[in-house]
Amino acid sequence: MAQLVKGQTGDWEIVIGMEVHAQVTANSKLFSGASAEFGAAPNSQVSMVDAAMPGMLPVLNEHCVYQAVRTGLGLNSAINKTSVFERKNYFYPDLPQGYQISQYLHPVVGEGKIEIDLPDGTTKEIGITRLHLEQDAGKSLHDQHPTKSYVDLNRSGCALMEIVSEPDIRGPDEAAAYLSKLRMILRYLGTCDGNMEEGSMRADVNISVRKPGGELGTRAEIKNVNSVKAVQQAIDFEVQRQIEILEGGGTVVQETRLWDPGKMETRSMRSKEEAHDYRYFPDPDLLPLVLTQDYIDNVANDLPELPDQKKHRFMEEYGLSLYDASVLIAEQQRAEYFETVTDGRDAKIAANWVINELLGLLNKNGKDLSGSPISAAQLGGLIDLIADNTISGKIAKDVFAEMFETSKDAPAIVEEKGLKQVTDTGEIEKVIDAVLDANPDNVAAYKGGKDKLFGFFVGQVMKETGGKANPAMVNEILKKKLT
Template identity: 60%
Template sequence: MSDAPFTIRGTTGDWEIVVGLEVHAQVTAKSKLFSGAATAFGAAPNTQVSLVDAAMPGMLPVLNGECVRQAVRTGLALDAEIHRISRFDRKNYFYADLPQGYQISQLYHPIVGEGHLDIEPEGEAPKRVGIERLHLEQDAGKSVHDAHPAMTFVDLNRSGCALMEIVSKPDIRSPAQAGAYVRALRSLLRYVGSCDGNMEEGSMRADVNVSVRRPGAAFGTRTETKNVNSVRFVMAAVEAEARRQVDVLEAGGTIVQETRLFDPDRMTTRPMRSKAAAHDYRYFPDPDLLPVELSETFVADCAASLPELPVAKRSRYVEALGLTPYDAAVLTAERETADWFEALLADLVRRTGKPATELAKPASNWVTGELFAVLKRTGGGIEASPVSPEGAAELLALVADRTLSGSLAKQVFEAMVETGDSAAAIVDARGLRQVSDTGAIDAAIAGILAANTDKIAEYRGGKDKLFGFFVGQTMRAMAGKADPAVVNDRLKTALAG
């Protein structure tokens, strides 16, 4: 039997899967790793190419210090060893979008060594995944194969952009873990600010290494599925490739160590057309570049520049603010959401003078409920929110001082989204103030009770559920503006007779 979280049931028994991911993340920098050409996405072809990137004879690479800094900051965020000396090597191969005939990478002495990343796979226990290494390397250009019947078009704008290749240990055991790993890594990179994590634009893509084995047996032969560009596809590629391998093995075949491609239309993998000898990269140290040496001050400055990271933030939300682990995870998944929530909470504390521990829960509920619903409807991220954190704090402060009930606050928020007016202005203009005056509420209750003597009898006879009916009737009579707490309280008294 297997204690793995995920097994494939074959015709001959259960199989476990073993997965390692190599994620390529484009480093956030204005210019390229070894040249001063721009890196912005979407420019006209070959307009962001220097003669260095085009590999003209005699051009020499000069290292972009910001790319080094971002790699080190990312390494520190992964709790990884930072190598004070690293080197660049040449990885030699020929392809139309690689003008140098080699990629400058770091095989033997990467800038960052072993670390780890904590993940929370859906439906499974949290897990720590080992990081093998992180190194800096150049991206290649982009080939367009479908614009011309006989030609491939090559754009070198991406050629020479800095990539971090982040290699996990083969610790991943399920598609859910593979998905959670990519999500957690993307979130971390975005917190650190070293990569924008934009998978659609190719800023982040994963090579997926998969093998299968009998429970507890040694690792099987693995295949590598290249350039998978979404969390969903990573999970699908892991599962499809593992199932294919089980089918091959159970039919008496063997797995060939090879490079494969994921086909998102069929949700399957297929072999890349064989580049038989291409895997002999003849790596050697790049003679144009001296070793990268990092001072202790540089590393310390990188560490000091890191923001509070998702794992730390999540536990602070739970321990210091009293939020549930689920809410904390939702609020911290994206740095923008956490920043927005914290701005809201700070302003709410300032407006009400109440402690953050008391306000955090309603603020969290409001953000993950009301605000997210509106964002879903308007189709933007939190940075495109129709209300500011301060505007939201004004609204929630009106709830905290009981000017507004929860349902009135919903109406006011809808009006804020619609008109762009402030909460206070809407409350004043539309008279949406909650009525807590017991005189008015008692009068309304008296009217309702007089009209429903039969129901009073039923209620007193033990039909407790009717209490909700009386609350509803009273609220309707008050046009929804009565303070529900006061209504409850006065109704109980009145019904008790």
């Protein structure tokens, strides 16, 4: 679903590659034993290694390696048995070492791919270029003092995975779908919590435009895009900016630009231009990281069922549409809930109740599935009552609303409120006779050809029975009586 953008000189194609920094879920930092937890008092989670005191040596956290390999396998990527940590040299007050330990020429994870789900119901493959491990920097606060910056090194040294995509992304929708799927995979794997608000997942977006199928244009790298929505907005702005420059006869400058969510624009970060000479070299404090095939196989054996595998299984095993399957696999918990509901029941009906009724109502009430007043077993119980004709689909919705309010079981509510469907032919006939007797004019009109009145009679019967009469039986008996 390539989105072309109309300019004054014809269509333009958008070309996007993304670099996502994902904080590795771990107790301690990449190279030190200080805690990696979010939100602690300033500088309370800083070791002498993180503070870059002279003589301190980094020691690699084995769990961070495990998490990176696990993520690489989850991204269908090649794992490199030998990878090398290098120093990326630059100066900034929240980087006490004067260099970031990162991976450059030899990342731990190589090429792979993921499948993204687009709004028009199609899927697309996006290539993964690489994933490497690196240290996070500290945090600078610039708004606390007129002439000073405040630095907290708690985040300094926390493990990050930088995940780089191929320039396969063709527009804001694809970018949003890529980011969502990546976050979903990381959450399934438990390797990053994917929380963009807390900064544990951050995206840099490389954007260029070109004439469809033509030579690649010069790209700008957009930083500070901290939500899926911001990514879309930043792309929309940047694409227009570049098209205007090119159509005005200018050239796009390769540079780093900052997304300003307040002004809804990107602007040049001039200070960064000179700094792009990082002089990478292998960190002499660290030997190459060597992984055995056994190790990689063991990590592979630990993998959960991944979102796309689950999606395809839901479509094959349960006959669900791509859309329904995509909604259900968006969270592991949601998929589990659905599978409990559908166990021994019709999958399409179960999917419909979970997606359209339950998720809709939860959303309306600002709740998520973990706060659902209706358990999966309870929702299954409700569906059973419809399946065995105890209640009609219409009554079921009322029972569902009551369950949502009270967390009671469906059979208890049906019993309590006397909502059991009337399937006794004699009883339904009695009500129908009464309705027909009470409306002789309409009966005459119907018989005279006003077919539409049939609905009126059904409505009256349902009203008389409080909605409890079996609709199919009402239809059948009415038809018989009116001919």
